[in-house]
Amino acid sequence: MPTGTALRDARRQLFDAAERILLRNGPSALTSRAVTDEAGCAKGVLHRHFADFDAFLAEFVLDRIDRMDAQAAALREAAGTGTVAGNLTDALRALFGSVAVAIVALVTFRDELRARLRRTWPAGVPVLTEACTMIASYLTAERELGRIAADADVDTLAAMLIGAGHLLFADRKGAPPQAEAVHKMVTTVIAGVTREPSP
Known part of the structure; x- marks a missing residue:
């Protein structure tokens, strides 16, 4: 289980990755796979910290x-x-x-x-x-x-x-x-x- 610091870092990495994709390619390009690929982490990292992709997007906004x-x-x-x-x-x-x-x-x-x-x-x-x-x-x-x-x-x-x-x-x-x-x-x-x- 990641520490509190690691969790904040993972969230920041994922949110920053989502922002880059959103600015570069628009909302249709935002998928969980695209975000984790952009962040350079396994897809499971996103799903470990968020119930689903829309929960992730709500927290990102x-x-x-x-x-x-x-x-x-x-x-x-x-x-x-x-x-x-x-x-x-x-x-x-x-x-x-x-x-x-x-x-x-x-x-x-x-x-x-x-x-x-x-x-x-x-x-x-x-x-x-x-x-x-x-x-x-x-x-x-x-x-x-x-x-x-x-x-x-x-x-x-x-x-x-x-x-x-x-x-x-x-x-x-x-x-x-x-x-x-x-x-x-x-x-x-x-x-x-x-x-x-x-x-």
């Missing part, structure tokens, strides 16, 4: 969502610095430049994975709902600082930014949008609520 905590903290700490549009542009580019878009495709692609995630994540696609929470938290901080309007609906603005951002980045095979395109979208969405001078 939740692990990648947990990694957003540091990004959320950094964005919230950026409140009051730079510009609101600049901070949001950087955050959206970092978010959608990561595995987030591929995870949305994975969750959409696998019915059983969606069903498992619903047990702990009752609404929405987990990575996108977490991203909305991150953006809304930042906008709340900016509202408290007076850089966006006191009556701004931060939850709706966050959903609009995440939805529009996802559309910009959703073509997995194409080149990611330039910073200028993301900034233009952000400034359009927040134009009616910003209370800061233009740069």
Whole structure:
């Protein structure tokens, strides 16, 4: 039986392998055999640590969502610095430049994975709902600082930014949008609520 350290290492190896496959080949290429081959371990390793492949995928998605905590903290700490549009542009580019878009495709692609995630994540696609929470938290901080309007609906603005951002980045095979395109979208969405001078 592996030690706790070995188990964490095995999980990390398997999750990292799944991410590489997902980014390189898309959700249809994710199989238990592909993951263990990519991780360089026996197929039994995955099944020793997870009830089945969908249980593995659910843990993988939740692990990648947990990694957003540091990004959320950094964005919230950026409140009051730079510009609101600049901070949001950087955050959206970092978010959608990561595995987030591929995870949305994975969750959409696998019915059983969606069903498992619903047990702990009752609404929405987990990575996108977490991203909305991150953006809304930042906008709340900016509202408290007076850089966006006191009556701004931060939850709706966050959903609009995440939805529009996802559309910009959703073509997995194409080149990611330039910073200028993301900034233009952000400034359009927040134009009616910003209370800061233009740069």
